[in-house]
Amino acid sequence: MSLLRPFTFIQFQGSPRSFTRILPFRTAQFHSSPIRARVLPEMANERPTGLKATSGIELLTWGTPNGVKASIILEELKEAYGKDYTWQPINISQNIQKEAWYTKLGPNGRIPVIVDHDQGGFAVQEGSAILTYLTRHYDPEHKFSFTDPLDISRAEQWMAWQHGGLGPMQGQANHFNRAAPERIYWGMQRYVGETERLAGILDNQLKDNDYLVGNKYSIADIASFGWVNALRFSGVDIDAFPNLKKWWEKILARPAVVRGLSVPSRSPFGNDTYEQRLKDDKEFAEKEGTLKKQITEAKEKYNYKYASP
Numbered sequence: 001m002s003l004l005r006p007f008t009f010i011q012f013q014g015s016p017r018s019f020t021r022i023l024p025f026r027t028a029q030f031h032s033s034p035i036r037a038r039v040l041p042e043m044a045n046e047r048p049t050g051l052k053a054t055s056g057i058e059l060l061t062w063g064t065p066n067g068v069k070a071s072i073i074l075e076e077l078k079e080a081y082g083k084d085y086t087w088q089p090i091n092i093s094q095n096i097q098k099e100a101w102y103t104k105l106g107p108n109g110r111i112p113v114i115v116d117h118d119q120g121g122f123a124v125q126e127g128s129a130i131l132t133y134l135t136r137h138y139d140p141e142h143k144f145s146f147t148d149p150l151d152i153s154r155a156e157q158w159m160a161w162q163h164g165g166l167g168p169m170q171g172q173a174n175h176f177n178r179a180a181p182e183r184i185y186w187g188m189q190r191y192v193g194e195t196e197r198l199a200g201i202l203d204n205q206l207k208d209n210d211y212l213v214g215n216k217y218s219i220a221d222i223a224s225f226g227w228v229n230a231l232r233f234s235g236v237d238i239d240a241f242p243n244l245k246k247w248w249e250k251i252l253a254r255p256a257v258v259r260g261l262s263v264p265s266r267s268p269f270g271n272d273t274y275e276q277r278l279k280d281d282k283e284f285a286e287k288e289g290t291l292k293k294q295i296t297e298a299k300e301k302y303n304y305k306y307a308s309p
Ligand SMILES: N[C@@H](CCC(=O)N[C@@H](CS)C(=O)NCC(=O)O)C(=O)O
Pocket: 011, 012, 013, 014, 015, 016, 064, 065, 066, 067, 092, 097, 109, 110, 111, 112, 125, 126, 127, 128, 163, 167
């Protein structure tokens, strides 16, 4: 199933219908890649049919920008407080997230979802709701959250911004760049442009601050990190946003973040892994070069000009 993984990565905001349609194309595209041979850890190949834990937190997830919000905070809580958790891989290319046992827990049929067995099996869907739930219950020293009501509001604002802006826009950029059956230049420049604008908003916020809220690494940063980590893959040059790049590097240097990014297995489309692959895989580099050219043409065709804010 390692073949499916690169593909599923681009599907994070898409519909299962479009997913099925483009599967052969993506599979073919990755056929000659070294990543083809990458075998997912045995656990990642499991096909869950229900919950497996009886106590603590159980995470149902896949290694996408939304999925890693949950695995990163859980790894941080584990490191900070020794709070362990259980996870199961929900391979979204197999539509496990649409099965009845799953949608009973996460009615939206998307990952991630957590279940708190110590709260009577209480289930939480949506990345930001998961981040606030977990810190409210399991971050007693507020290492990743806030006590000041204004900082709580600031964090909520950045998380809402991620849910309403960065995630959906970047997800659509990926869809139009890679998943759509035809190259629609209007859609490509619209969503790559929006993603760039939003990257600029983060860059501006980080000009005089190390982190998004209160100069402290928190759930506000974790909410956006997975998406920023995939900016290159989405056709956005992170080097053009130096404050954001510094923030991304600093967060990526945290051991808990690296572990969180590896649940169920490390994505080949992080800014660093993507760059490495361009160097290692000639065919991949050629295809990505073509895509980059198309994005530039799309921007020129519609006279796109970067502006942020
Ligand atoms: N707003 C949600 C978005 C969740 C989402 O779109 N998840 C994607 C993976 S990144 C998914 O499950 N896609 C599979 C599908 O569309 O069926 C969040 O932040 O948790």
